[in-house]
Amino acid sequence: MAFYNKIIKKSIWVFHVSASPCNNCDIEILDLITPGYDIERFGIKLVGSVRHADVLLVTGIVSYKVAPRIKQLYEQAAKPIFVIGIGTCTAGGATFKTSYNKAGVPLEKVIPVNAYVTGCPPKPEAMIDGVLKLLGTLK
Amino acid sequence: MSKCRIPLGPFHPLLEEAEFFDIKVEGEKVVDIEMETGWMHRGHEKISETRSYTQSIFLVERICGICSTSHPFAATHAMEDIDNVEIPERAQYIRIFIGEMERIHSHLLWLGLAGHFIGYDTLWMWTWKYREPVLQIFEKVSGNRNHYAMFRVGGVSRDFDNALIPEIHPVLDMLEKKMLMIAGAAKDDPVLRSRLKGVGVLTKEDAINYCANGPTARASGVDIDVRRDDGLEYNLINFDVIVLPNGDVYDKLVLRVLEIIESVKIARQCLDAFPKIGGDYLNKVKHISPGEGIGRYEAPRGEVFHYIRSDGSNRPLRHKIRAPSFSNIPTYKASCLGIPLADALITLAAVDPCYCCTERSIRVVDKNNKKLEHNLLTMSREKTANIKKAVAGSEKTPIDRIFED
């Protein structure tokens, strides 16, 4: 495990899961890979399949319909996998806390979570900071 | 030929958002598409009945992060429609400015993703690079990059700082120049042209029958624009409504580029007006009387519709919301059938629903010729040159054409 953690810090591949968000955190995540921020400089890369990923970025309140699929995605991912909840929605529901279609507020109800980055939406700098802080805790 | 069923989604590398498409194909031809919605359902209409009017505005802002000014715009219109509230002139200009800057950033976002869908990643990186300064303007004006929270019943919640005007003008100049460049590229680039021209045609009759609106309808020759038809704030501004006749994906792309240029002109008119018009920016409304009101606004994707029924208390009795994609997405039934599968994806994306991002990679080895990727690159360059001769009839590249102008 220690060996793996040493390697994963060099270059992490993230997979983006959108689970009933307002689309705002999603476009900020996409913003990260475009020339404005360009996180590929740090070796962080957005991948198309969950099987290639080291970190899952989950956004939004998880609705009842999408919750079983999120569990499936988590089971499909190669372990160890780290989960980061992006946005206040995943941590506390934000403005949707009284919604009738929320299954995952907080996200721990659905899948295990390693870190939350709060904000509505969090700034791209905050997301980079969140990912790097999570990596800092690995030994 | 036997039919084959291709399920797409809900979590698929092609789709940024969870959405499920059930595509039936015969060979490469799409014969039927069914779509299953409900993955993103959050129940805004029910939540809004438990919030006060001021809180409702911040709630509807979070329907969509990309058009997060359009929904408050329409919701405040609906609340003001009940009592015929008058809005101070300065507040009207601030509203228009925020709305038009949002249209610019939303259309740039779509342009980039459309480029990504057809495998033209350069366009994606370019347009998102030009989008970044727009978001920085939002941060300076309102304090946040995406949810601006500028709207209140009877005006706006914070004033515009006139000291920012000299910083904004260069960004608008840059955007206009770059959009002319992209319009030139769309006009001259043979690859872009042959990939988009005549693809996914939505005829005028279908657009009317499916009640399409916004850029989807305007690219099919239907002349509707809520900004002009409903008036209100936009009576202060001179602008043109752009209508194109063909209804294919190419026209939708060109229409959005031209609309960005038009929005830049509107934003300039607002910036010119700000120093001349002082005074109050909020007409405080303490009570909304019983009744019903309809408000609408031309969002980047089409007409946003809000209906509010009040019983005189501090909360809405019923708050109906209709986003433009709700009317525009069903048009895939008219535009996607009978076209190849590869074109269906850009056609689905052309109405600008809120899903995005394609991931594609291909590695081909021909066993007989032993051709590898670098050979493919040469082959593709040769093919581009051939298409260029066939389609454009001229040897000039887009960059040459721009330098000529």
Added chain:
Amino acid sequence: MSDKGTEFFEKFQDKITKVIKKPKRIYFNVKNEDIWEISDYLSNTMGCRLSVCTATEVYDGLEVLYHFSDDTTGIYYSPRVKTGLKNPEINSITPLIEGANWIEREMYDLFGIKFKGHPDLKKLLTINNPHFSEDDHPMRFNRNRTKEK
């Protein structure tokens, strides 16, 4: 109001009741039997576009408000149809206007109003959702809640 609007109200004056007029918004009540004819006139003769329909639960029943937008003048014509709380049923206008398909499915989903003559009436937003059974309509006040596990 435009000439077309005056003509419309003269033609259907015995089928329209309770007209509320504002400068750009007109609300009026019609009966369930007449909604097809009135939608036909508004959309095909006057060239209006169906924006959306609003279903509302009020104390004595359910009502559906159709919003037809006349894009040349910016006026909204909103016919209102009322129905009872038990077994609500309204005539569908989907065979007339293709754009009403999803709108009626959404109202069936959230309020449980059945549209007679709709080609494919099934839930739109809570379809295949394990938390909502077939007769659970989340916007109703007395909702048939699915039992939580």
